[in-house]
Amino acid sequence: xxxxxxxxxxxxxxxxxxxxxxxxxxxxxxxxxxxxxxxxxxxxxxxxxxxxxxxxxxxxxxxxxxxxxxxxxxxxxxxxxxxxxxxxxxxxxxxxxxxxxxxxxxxxxxxxxxxxxxxxxxxxxxxxxxxxxxxxxxxxxxxxxxxxxxxxxxxxxxxxxxxxxxxxxxxxxxxxxxxxxxxxxxxxxx
Ligand code: SF4
Numbered sequence: 001x002x003x004x005x006x007x008x009x010x011x012x013x014x015x016x017x018x019x020x021x022x023x024x025x026x027x028x029x030x031x032x033x034x035x036x037x038x039x040x041x042x043x044x045x046x047x048x049x050x051x052x053x054x055x056x057x058x059x060x061x062x063x064x065x066x067x068x069x070x071x072x073x074x075x076x077x078x079x080x081x082x083x084x085x086x087x088x089x090x091x092x093x094x095x096x097x098x099x100x101x102x103x104x105x106x107x108x109x110x111x112x113x114x115x116x117x118x119x120x121x122x123x124x125x126x127x128x129x130x131x132x133x134x135x136x137x138x139x140x141x142x143x144x145x146x147x148x149x150x151x152x153x154x155x156x157x158x159x160x161x162x163x164x165x166x167x168x169x170x171x172x173x174x175x176x177x178x179x180x181x182x183x184x185x186x187x188x189x190x
Contacts, residue, residue: 017108024105030075033060034068035105038077042094042102045149047168048182049092056182057146077101135186147184150177154185 018032025035040057041049048057055065069092072078077098083089094102107115115123138145149155154167155177163172167183 016110020108020110021105028101030071031068033058033064034071035101037065037068038072038094038098039102039106041078041092042099043180044146045176045179045181046091048146048180051090051092053182054092056144072098144182145184145186146180146182147186148177149179149181149184151186152181152184153187154183 021035022032025032036058037054040054044053044057051062051065051069054060054069055062058065069078069080073080077095079093079095081091081093083091135145135147137143149163149165149172152165154165155172156164156166158164158171161174163174163177164170165172
Protein backbone atom coordinates (compact mmCIF):
# COMPACT_ATOMS: atom_id res chain seq x y z
CA UNK A 1 0.00 0.00 0.00
CA UNK A 2 1.36 3.37 -0.92
CA UNK A 3 0.03 6.92 -0.80
CA UNK A 4 -1.32 6.77 -4.38
CA UNK A 5 -3.31 3.57 -3.73
CA UNK A 6 -4.64 5.02 -0.50
CA UNK A 7 -5.70 8.19 -2.30
CA UNK A 8 -7.49 6.20 -5.04
CA UNK A 9 -9.37 4.14 -2.47
CA UNK A 10 -10.45 7.14 -0.41
CA UNK A 11 -11.47 9.12 -3.51
CA UNK A 12 -13.45 6.18 -4.93
CA UNK A 13 -15.33 5.70 -1.67
CA UNK A 14 -15.88 9.42 -1.37
CA UNK A 15 -17.35 9.68 -4.90
CA UNK A 16 -19.71 6.73 -4.24
CA UNK A 17 -20.96 8.39 -1.07
CA UNK A 18 -21.23 11.78 -2.75
CA UNK A 19 -23.21 10.45 -5.69
CA UNK A 20 -25.60 8.59 -3.37
CA UNK A 21 -26.08 11.72 -1.26
CA UNK A 22 -26.38 14.07 -4.26
CA UNK A 23 -29.36 12.11 -5.60
CA UNK A 24 -31.14 12.25 -2.24
CA UNK A 25 -30.35 15.96 -1.73
CA UNK A 26 -31.52 16.82 -5.27
CA UNK A 27 -34.96 15.55 -4.34
CA UNK A 28 -34.94 17.97 -1.39
CA UNK A 29 -33.56 20.90 -3.40
CA UNK A 30 -30.37 21.10 -1.33
CA UNK A 31 -26.76 21.12 -2.48
CA UNK A 32 -24.16 18.83 -0.84
CA UNK A 33 -22.25 21.78 0.66
CA UNK A 34 -25.45 23.06 2.30
CA UNK A 35 -26.12 19.66 3.82
CA UNK A 36 -22.50 19.36 5.00
CA UNK A 37 -22.80 22.70 6.81
CA UNK A 38 -26.09 21.57 8.38
CA UNK A 39 -24.58 18.27 9.45
CA UNK A 40 -21.59 20.03 11.01
CA UNK A 41 -23.89 22.37 12.96
CA UNK A 42 -25.85 19.38 14.28
CA UNK A 43 -22.62 17.87 15.64
CA UNK A 44 -20.66 20.85 16.98
CA UNK A 45 -20.65 22.35 20.46
CA UNK A 46 -21.43 25.89 21.61
CA UNK A 47 -17.85 27.09 21.07
CA UNK A 48 -17.86 25.98 17.45
CA UNK A 49 -21.18 27.13 15.97
CA UNK A 50 -19.97 30.19 14.05
CA UNK A 51 -19.77 30.74 10.27
CA UNK A 52 -15.96 30.88 10.61
CA UNK A 53 -15.85 27.44 12.27
CA UNK A 54 -18.14 26.00 9.57
CA UNK A 55 -15.73 27.36 6.92
CA UNK A 56 -12.70 25.90 8.72
CA UNK A 57 -14.33 22.50 9.17
CA UNK A 58 -15.39 22.24 5.54
CA UNK A 59 -12.20 23.84 4.18
CA UNK A 60 -14.24 26.49 2.32
CA UNK A 61 -14.21 30.27 2.10
CA UNK A 62 -16.41 32.31 4.41
CA UNK A 63 -18.26 33.64 1.33
CA UNK A 64 -19.28 30.16 0.15
CA UNK A 65 -20.32 29.20 3.65
CA UNK A 66 -22.38 32.33 4.19
CA UNK A 67 -24.38 31.59 0.98
CA UNK A 68 -25.08 28.08 2.25
CA UNK A 69 -26.10 29.33 5.67
CA UNK A 70 -28.50 31.80 4.07
CA UNK A 71 -30.19 28.93 2.20
CA UNK A 72 -30.40 26.82 5.38
CA UNK A 73 -31.88 29.76 7.26
CA UNK A 74 -34.47 30.44 4.54
CA UNK A 75 -35.45 26.76 4.59
CA UNK A 76 -36.00 26.88 8.37
CA UNK A 77 -33.19 24.40 9.03
CA UNK A 78 -30.88 26.80 10.92
CA UNK A 79 -31.39 29.93 13.04
CA UNK A 80 -28.93 32.76 13.64
CA UNK A 81 -28.44 34.69 16.87
CA UNK A 82 -25.92 37.14 18.31
CA UNK A 83 -23.47 35.90 20.92
CA UNK A 84 -24.74 37.04 24.33
CA UNK A 85 -21.32 38.43 25.35
CA UNK A 86 -19.84 39.59 22.05
CA UNK A 87 -22.45 41.04 19.69
CA UNK A 88 -20.02 40.84 16.75
CA UNK A 89 -20.18 37.04 16.82
CA UNK A 90 -23.00 35.21 15.05
CA UNK A 91 -24.10 31.89 16.51
CA UNK A 92 -25.87 29.26 14.41
CA UNK A 93 -28.27 26.64 15.73
CA UNK A 94 -29.96 23.78 13.92
CA UNK A 95 -33.74 23.78 14.28
CA UNK A 96 -35.75 20.64 15.09
CA UNK A 97 -36.47 20.37 11.34
CA UNK A 98 -32.73 20.65 10.59
CA UNK A 99 -31.87 17.90 13.06
CA UNK A 100 -34.64 15.67 11.67
CA UNK A 101 -33.26 16.13 8.17
CA UNK A 102 -29.75 15.12 9.27
CA UNK A 103 -31.21 12.09 11.10
CA UNK A 104 -33.15 11.05 8.02
CA UNK A 105 -30.13 11.29 5.68
CA UNK A 106 -27.48 9.68 7.89
CA UNK A 107 -26.00 7.16 7.94
CA UNK A 108 -25.59 6.58 4.24
CA UNK A 109 -27.52 3.46 3.11
CA UNK A 110 -24.31 2.24 1.41
CA UNK A 111 -22.37 2.37 4.68
CA UNK A 112 -25.27 1.05 6.75
CA UNK A 113 -25.45 -2.00 4.44
CA UNK A 114 -21.70 -2.51 4.76
CA UNK A 115 -21.91 -2.38 8.58
CA UNK A 116 -24.77 -4.90 8.58
CA UNK A 117 -22.85 -7.38 6.44
CA UNK A 118 -19.22 -6.82 7.48
CA UNK A 119 -17.33 -9.38 9.57
CA UNK A 120 -17.62 -8.68 13.32
CA UNK A 121 -15.22 -5.95 14.47
CA UNK A 122 -14.23 -4.83 10.95
CA UNK A 123 -16.22 -1.51 10.91
CA UNK A 124 -14.86 -0.61 14.38
CA UNK A 125 -11.28 -1.37 13.28
CA UNK A 126 -11.78 0.77 10.16
CA UNK A 127 -13.08 3.68 12.25
CA UNK A 128 -9.98 3.45 14.47
CA UNK A 129 -7.62 3.40 11.47
CA UNK A 130 -9.36 6.20 9.59
CA UNK A 131 -9.45 8.33 12.74
CA UNK A 132 -5.71 7.77 13.12
CA UNK A 133 -5.14 8.74 9.46
CA UNK A 134 -7.21 11.92 9.85
CA UNK A 135 -5.51 12.92 13.10
CA UNK A 136 -2.02 12.39 11.70
CA UNK A 137 -2.75 14.38 8.54
CA UNK A 138 -4.25 17.19 10.64
CA UNK A 139 -1.29 17.21 13.04
CA UNK A 140 1.30 17.17 10.25
CA UNK A 141 -0.35 20.11 8.49
CA UNK A 142 -1.49 22.01 11.60
CA UNK A 143 -5.20 21.78 10.80
CA UNK A 144 -7.73 22.10 13.59
CA UNK A 145 -8.77 18.68 14.88
CA UNK A 146 -12.48 19.24 15.50
CA UNK A 147 -12.40 16.17 17.75
CA UNK A 148 -15.07 15.01 20.17
CA UNK A 149 -14.92 16.89 23.45
CA UNK A 150 -14.54 13.79 25.64
CA UNK A 151 -11.15 13.07 24.02
CA UNK A 152 -9.73 16.59 24.59
CA UNK A 153 -6.86 17.28 26.96
CA UNK A 154 -8.81 20.21 28.47
CA UNK A 155 -11.74 17.98 29.47
CA UNK A 156 -11.85 17.02 33.15
CA UNK A 157 -14.44 14.67 34.58
CA UNK A 158 -15.90 16.10 37.80
CA UNK A 159 -18.40 13.39 38.61
CA UNK A 160 -21.21 11.32 37.12
CA UNK A 161 -22.33 13.20 33.96
CA UNK A 162 -20.41 16.36 34.99
CA UNK A 163 -17.37 17.68 33.18
CA UNK A 164 -15.26 20.84 33.14
CA UNK A 165 -13.65 22.54 30.15
CA UNK A 166 -10.36 23.71 31.61
CA UNK A 167 -9.79 26.01 28.64
CA UNK A 168 -12.95 28.08 29.13
CA UNK A 169 -13.56 27.27 32.81
CA UNK A 170 -17.18 26.33 32.00
CA UNK A 171 -19.01 23.17 32.96
CA UNK A 172 -20.11 20.66 30.33
CA UNK A 173 -22.92 18.12 30.38
CA UNK A 174 -22.67 14.48 29.31
CA UNK A 175 -24.39 15.15 25.93
CA UNK A 176 -22.06 18.11 25.30
CA UNK A 177 -18.90 16.03 25.65
CA UNK A 178 -20.06 13.90 22.70
CA UNK A 179 -20.03 16.96 20.41
CA UNK A 180 -17.13 18.15 18.27
CA UNK A 181 -15.20 21.29 19.16
CA UNK A 182 -13.09 23.80 17.24
CA UNK A 183 -10.76 24.17 20.24
CA UNK A 184 -10.20 20.43 20.69
CA UNK A 185 -6.64 19.37 21.49
CA UNK A 186 -5.81 15.68 21.76
CA UNK A 187 -4.28 14.21 24.89
CA UNK A 188 -0.50 14.25 24.41
CA UNK A 189 1.15 10.86 23.83
CA UNK A 190 2.99 9.68 26.92
S1 SF4 B 1 -12.71 20.41 26.79
FE1 SF4 B 1 -11.70 20.75 24.82
S2 SF4 B 1 -13.15 19.98 23.30
FE2 SF4 B 1 -14.28 20.28 25.22
S3 SF4 B 1 -15.13 22.32 25.10
FE3 SF4 B 1 -13.15 22.51 26.14
S4 SF4 B 1 -11.66 22.95 24.50
FE4 SF4 B 1 -13.54 22.19 23.53
